[in-house]
Amino acid sequence: MSTEVGTDLPAAPAVPAVPAAPAGRRGGGEAAVTEAFAVALPVGRWSTDPAIIDAHRLDRSGWIPPGRPLGVAFAREVADVQSVLRVASARGVPVIVRGAGTGLAGGAAAGAGTVVLDLTGMNRIRELSVADAVAVVEPGVITADLDAAARQVGLSYPPDPASASISTIGGNIATNAGGLRCAKYGVTRESVLGLEVVLADGEVITTGRRTVKGVAGYDLTGLLVGSEGTLGVVVGATVRLRPLPRATVTLAGYFDTALAAVDAVTALTAAGIVPAIAELLDERTVRAVDAATGSTLATHGAVFLLVQTDGAGATAEADEAQAILAARARAVHRSTDDATAEPLLAARRAALPSLERLGRPLIEDIAVPRSQLATAIARVTDIAAATGVDIYTLAHAADGNLHPIIVVDPASPELPPAAWHAAEQIFELALELGGTITGEHGIGILKRRWLATELGSHSHDLQRRLRAAFDPTGILNPGRGL
């Protein structure tokens, strides 16, 4: 559950409280602790300035933990991260790791007694190898910058969370970020071959490899991806690049109902078509986008479905997809050039900003088995009706990932109970349909209450033991993730 940046969402009763850690549990008073970090880091890489702290303590969840962190460490190199974690381990100080702060689940929101470790200064693309189709990057590289660099040499970095132009690859790795192209190209996990990681005790390990295949030892790379900074701090990543698709065809389908659009996506996949993108905006969202941007989507049809095919078979797949859409849609428009495709993609990207104009959005992020997508959308509509809250639904339709966005009155200082109640029903719905409470945004702080229900207590306990094996003193993002 998440709201956008800048809101001052107070803790709601449904969210478990995270105890504020006392400054320096084992290391003396606050002054001694901050002095230890200042001494351990090169000049200019540690700040206790309240304005600087305030600028680096929140993410886009809207969650504001009580109290102010002790300081911010600005890492520029691996040794800085080692220094921070060594001091933190020795003194028992919780470290909240952050990239660009675009997370939607509160994972980077830092409160009293913590230290913020900012990795945005580690933003070099260390290597870009065309021959091996890999890049080696530091965690602070902006994801879209990596893709742009790859495109200059005929390759691409496919994972594209909607935040790609502002989020970092390190944050994407921490949350195993998804995005629009997952059905065809997988989530971040499928593009990460190996990691360089500083463990809680300050030691550096490398995981994985530069090769596509390799089975020596356990898959620590996969375990670290999506672990929300709780197992170690990623200071380098070897990522897989893919050939830049030769051709891309974009189809805009306009439907009378969301169910008709879902039926079209079902028919696409039943036909063996693997779209690179299949984005659905429901009727309310379409109207909001039109109102905000001046677009005229609704004049073609109530519900918008954006489909892209790409690669050597793009045209053939698009021909077939167009026929499938046309049989169910009010209208289908086809684009094979950037000039006409870009406004369609822009409409999808405008969805969230358009909703922000209407109120304070809480972005849910459930995923359900593909066959349950229509049911999920219909049931979300029922939940909105029963609770009386406004819910707008976007979906990565080809992989069953829905974003029901609850929009509440921004004038209300606290989230209304009805909004929390709707969110809880959405989580229960996801689990009932065999899905998950989070497809791509992560648990962070805001979904911890529901995690054990999804995992089961045995798995949850086991995962906590794993966490302790990595971080026995519990300094890494305590209260986040598990």
Place this chain on the structure above:
Amino acid sequence: MSTEVGTDLPAAPAVPAVPAAPAGRRGGGEAAVTEAFAVALPVGRWSTDPAIIDAHRLDRSGWIPPGRPLGVAFAREVADVQSVLRVASARGVPVIVRGAGTGLAGGAAAGAGTVVLDLTGMNRIRELSVADAVAVVEPGVITADLDAAARQVGLSYPPDPASASISTIGGNIATNAGGLRCAKYGVTRESVLGLEVVLADGEVITTGRRTVKGVAGYDLTGLLVGSEGTLGVVVGATVRLRPLPRATVTLAGYFDTALAAVDAVTALTAAGIVPAIAELLDERTVRAVDAATGSTLATHGAVFLLVQTDGAGATAEADEAQAILAARARAVHRSTDDATAEPLLAARRAALPSLERLGRPLIEDIAVPRSQLATAIARVTDIAAATGVDIYTLAHAADGNLHPIIVVDPASPELPPAAWHAAEQIFELALELGGTITGEHGIGILKRRWLATELGSHSHDLQRRLRAAFDPTGILNPGRGL
């Protein structure tokens, strides 16, 4: 390192000895231990018959551990696995988990004091959902049977280790098996969405999910895949199915040298073509296949490269690939039907059996970054020359995975030191080139000595702590994997 089934390869000095566990460390004598298993399991699911034990105690590595296991448990349902692990945990009895016994690294070779847990009786496809494009299977399902069932409904299960017709999905998961189609479709890991696992204490957990996306908690699914039975016993798997490719085009390229064939593969990938298959047989292997099968590959060219493109763009990609191959090859043949493609695939599949006619094969399994493939092949030739052993090289060329196969005189009761020396140099070569000692076969028993070198001691120690978090009493495949 591995030899084929039926050889009686003795322990070589380079392989670390695995201590034979005393029967029932904490549980009384051998008779009491075997009685405990007999009582815990339904009638007919436990055997101490020496002939039955001998038929279920080896894999295809050729490794024969000293002594005979205490008995074999034949699991038919989840409860049987729970019973075995509960008794084993209570009495401290090592459990060696086996599927079809086709592993090449000694992971399923069981010695004195152990109990064999055979999962081949759990071989039902519980569900095959076209709508969700998933199958839910038990671990004893033969991999090719799963693919065949999927194909009947227009889907496929892409991972295809060369053993697919005889190996089980459980074994494939335990080793994170690769195969021919990995460059395009990924290894087993990329096709496993969720697992049902019995932990060492007999508790059952489920990991992952039925959805393509999901980030609730750590990726235990990925951690378990490739863990060689050391973290838990997989009793069920939800696997992802893919659309059956519409078209497949097969190209057979015949080259004067392996380097020319590698250059062609490099040019393919540089052109953005993602072949489904790119299999290389070196000159010695081509001659062995011709001699064994009566094929005439060598009349077209010394080195054989089999390339397949598939999907909606198969023809367009094949057109381009054919031109790239033709510019470097002595001859290129094209096939668009099964009748003419099958003999080409059969030639690839015949490679190992052809080498078995010549002696005792030790199958190495290194992977190197794609740019290092040509260097790796050349250096393996140098190693053969320097050590005087016969080495035949196959390669999954598009993902840098080589199988240099050392063939030794079968009359010799022990592996000659030169063969061990060559194997060691091949491992060192892989690491020197930035690769791995095992691309897809696993560590098992036979590569444990080199594992810490590849992982580094910190990562190795961490992985052992993880293992202990799953299996604190160390009953699961002790001495295997890590």
